[in-house]
Amino acid sequence: MRTLEQTTQEVLDLAAKHFQLPAGSLAPADDFFKKLGIDSLQTLEMLSRIENHFGIELPDYEVQGVSDFRTLAERIQSRL
Amino acid sequence: MLDLSKYQSIGQALKDALDQFANEVCLIEADRERENERLTYCDFKERAHPLARGLQDAGFAAGDRASIIMTNQCKWLISAYAIFFAGGTLVPLDYKLTPDEQWQLLKHSGASVLITEYPIWRQLSTSAGRAAATSVRTILVTEAPANVELSGARRWEEFRGAGEPIFVSRARKDTACIVYSSGTGGRPKGCMMTHENYLEQCVALTSLYPFWPGVRYLSILPTNHAIDFMVGFFGPFTCGAAVVHLRTLRPEYVREAFPKYKITYVSLVPLVLKNLQKGLQVRFDGLSPAKRKIFNALVAINKALTKSRPRPGISRLLLSQVHEAFGGELRAIIVGGAFTEPRTLQFFYDLGIPVANGYGLTEAGTAITVNDLKPFRADTVGKPLPGMEVRIVNPAADGVGEVSVRSKTVMAGYLGDPELTAETIVDGWLMTGDLGRFDETGHLLLSGRKKNMIVTEEGKNIYPEDVETVFESLPVKEFCVFAANYIWPKRSMTGEKLVLVIHLERGQQYNEELRQDINACNNRLLNYKRIHGVVVLDEDFPRTASLKIKRNVLAERLASLDSASAILHL
Numbered sequence A: 001m002r003t004l005e006q007t008t009q010e011v012l013d014l015a016a017k018h019f020q021l022p023a024g025s026l027a028p029a030d031d032f033f034k035k036l037g038i039d040s041l042q043t044l045e046m047l048s049r050i051e052n053h054f055g056i057e058l059p060d061y062e063v064q065g066v067s068d069f070r071t072l073a074e075r076i077q078s079r080l
Numbered sequence B: 001m002l003d004l005s006k007y008q009s010i011g012q013a014l015k016d017a018l019d020q021f022a023n024e025v026c027l028i029e030a031d032r033e034r035e036n037e038r039l040t041y042c043d044f045k046e047r048a049h050p051l052a053r054g055l056q057d058a059g060f061a062a063g064d065r066a067s068i069i070m071t072n073q074c075k076w077l078i079s080a081y082a083i084f085f086a087g088g089t090l091v092p093l094d095y096k097l098t099p100d101e102q103w104q105l106l107k108h109s110g111a112s113v114l115i116t117e118y119p120i121w122r123q124l125s126t127s128a129g130r131a132a133a134t135s136v137r138t139i140l141v142t143e144a145p146a147n148v149e150l151s152g153a154r155r156w157e158e159f160r161g162a163g164e165p166i167f168v169s170r171a172r173k174d175t176a177c178i179v180y181s182s183g184t185g186g187r188p189k190g191c192m193m194t195h196e197n198y199l200e201q202c203v204a205l206t207s208l209y210p211f212w213p214g215v216r217y218l219s220i221l222p223t224n225h226a227i228d229f230m231v232g233f234f235g236p237f238t239c240g241a242a243v244v245h246l247r248t249l250r251p252e253y254v255r256e257a258f259p260k261y262k263i264t265y266v267s268l269v270p271l272v273l274k275n276l277q278k279g280l281q282v283r284f285d286g287l288s289p290a291k292r293k294i295f296n297a298l299v300a301i302n303k304a305l306t307k308s309r310p311r312p313g314i315s316r317l318l319l320s321q322v323h324e325a326f327g328g329e330l331r332a333i334i335v336g337g338a339f340t341e342p343r344t345l346q347f348f349y350d351l352g353i354p355v356a357n358g359y360g361l362t363e364a365g366t367a368i369t370v371n372d373l374k375p376f377r378a379d380t381v382g383k384p385l386p387g388m389e390v391r392i393v394n395p396a397a398d399g400v401g402e403v404s405v406r407s408k409t410v411m412a413g414y415l416g417d418p419e420l421t422a423e424t425i426v427d428g429w430l431m432t433g434d435l436g437r438f439d440e441t442g443h444l445l446l447s448g449r450k451k452n453m454i455v456t457e458e459g460k461n462i463y464p465e466d467v468e469t470v471f472e473s474l475p476v477k478e479f480c481v482f483a484a485n486y487i488w489p490k491r492s493m494t495g496e497k498l499v500l501v502i503h504l505e506r507g508q509q510y511n512e513e514l515r516q517d518i519n520a521c522n523n524r525l526l527n528y529k530r531i532h533g534v535v536v537l538d539e540d541f542p543r544t545a546s547l548k549i550k551r552n553v554l555a556e557r558l559a560s561l562d563s564a565s566a567i568l569h570l
Helices: A004-018 A032-036 A040-054 A069-077 B010-020 B041-057 B074-085 B099-109 B118-125 B128-132 B195-208 B226-237 B251-261 B270-285 B289-305 B312-318 B320-325 B342-350 B418-424 B464-471 B512-522 B551-559
Strands: B025-031 B034-040 B065-069 B089-092 B113-117 B138-142 B175-182 B189-194 B216-219 B242-246 B265-268 B332-335 B355-361 B366-370 B389-393 B401-406 B429-438 B444-449 B478-483 B498-503 B533-536 B567-569
Touching: A004 A040, A004 A069, A032 A040, A040 A069, A040 B251, A040 B270, B010 B041, B010 B074, B010 B195, B010 B226, B025 B041, B025 B074, B025 B251, B034 B041, B034 B074, B041 B074, B065 B074, B065 B099, B074 B089, B074 B113, B074 B226, B074 B242, B089 B099, B099 B118, B099 B128, B099 B175, B099 B189, B113 B118, B118 B138, B175 B195, B175 B226, B189 B195, B195 B226, B195 B366, B216 B226, B216 B251, B226 B242, B226 B265, B226 B366, B242 B251, B251 B270, B251 B320, B265 B270, B270 B332, B270 B342, B289 B312, B289 B342, B312 B320, B342 B355, B355 B429, B389 B429, B418 B429, B464 B478, B464 B498, B464 B512, B478 B551
Parallel strands: B025 B242, B065 B089, B065 B113, B089 B175, B113 B138, B216 B242, B216 B265, B265 B332, B332 B355, B498 B533
Antiparallel strands: B025 B034, B175 B189, B355 B366, B389 B401, B401 B429, B429 B444, B478 B498, B533 B567
């Protein structure tokens, strides 16, 4: 079982890879809309990648209103 | 289609539709690869009637208000029908609002019933705002897990009355829905839409974009939104068509839905349409030079053959691969909620996929103008719908003035706000606050806004007053939020931004610490509501005797500044 820290780090790595950013350039508290300059649709695409990686389903309502990596990792952790 | 001129209310028309089209499929609900539901009109009636009876047994009567806060799904429409059947007024609320905002609007609407989903109720039930909405007496929650405590709510699935419900008739001028066009932060704008508004709008829209049994509409825009309520519920149901709901709105599942369910129509906001365009463009760019050449030639032939009107058969034949990706049955994409760039519209039309581009606002009963495709014009928002009188008030030399509308589809007024109603509906004409002009062929061209608001590409209306509360903790003398376009008018309907105007304390500097404070406040807003820049004004804001900021006077003062140098970016 992953710890929350491990999950958070994996989310950050996946997001960096998905948006072709250098590893380590994202932080847990980052607002992904601002930091990545992405819109809600691009966020949904990133979520699909994250779901595949963790082998879980994140219902839309679970991620509604979430805009930082830490909260996103918490929502993922609760479904692992 | 039912002859809607014969009907008095939404409930009466839907009631007949359920009988007339009993064996047709009316709803399909999918979640990822799974299909959750497939209901005929007869099944729909069997689900809705016990709920209507349950509501009546709980004392719900004519004119009582019931709110729905749900994502798009079968139970949204079943609940709405049960409310109309029992003679109620529907208050559809945006599920994306915060729980406090939802309680605030519930309180304002006076709703006695709330129907919602378990994940939403989990948030709502623990929100401090609940205490204020004392009118809400019956709360029904769908899909609640077994054995969870529902904090005073009841399970939707178990809330059933015994025996047949009694149909309660309503008059055309009675309020059918209270639809909030904005106002979560300050002055709620609850548009009182009458049964007549919907009946008339439905006749006008379906005269241009008809539904019939076998048509499948993909419902993506939230059903609380005026567009989806009309073309994703009332319109298709009164014509015997089917509505497809997706519980997961990831781009890949939306794409798969088109061929899987042979979609005929879909409504999108400009942001999603642009995303579709981007995806297609990437695929076209990836073609080998030889294939690209053939493809470009086919597009050119299609353009020539569809110049005067769409020819779906020919377009599907010429550009079969593109059309197959959309299921091969798509007749039009309806785009609304915000302004769409002409080049995006043209991109799709050139592929043989007409985009039903139009212009409207909730207060006008959804659409005012729609492109009739005779011929397609990407540069305009179309011609007024049948039954719409549209005029330009106080036009300047170039013909541009405020767009105003008179029609049976215009709302009765704002709930509990006769002052705002009188400002908005003048001598029977709805003043839209949007600027535009007609061209010589009768097409409306929009060119900016007169009102202090912005509309995002996702179709969200943002009023500055609604976001100001989050900045209340800022250590400045006074502040105010404006739409930049309102202060420095720009002849454009896209790229609109909000700016925060601050007046510092004596001796205070706009420094890094203050910038960070502003950013911290800004981050508490949902991303589409955030401000994009700051204007520092070194003078007292003009105020009324009751100390309210005179926004129009302040805006005039700010207009004298050069926007490029005045706006400090965050």
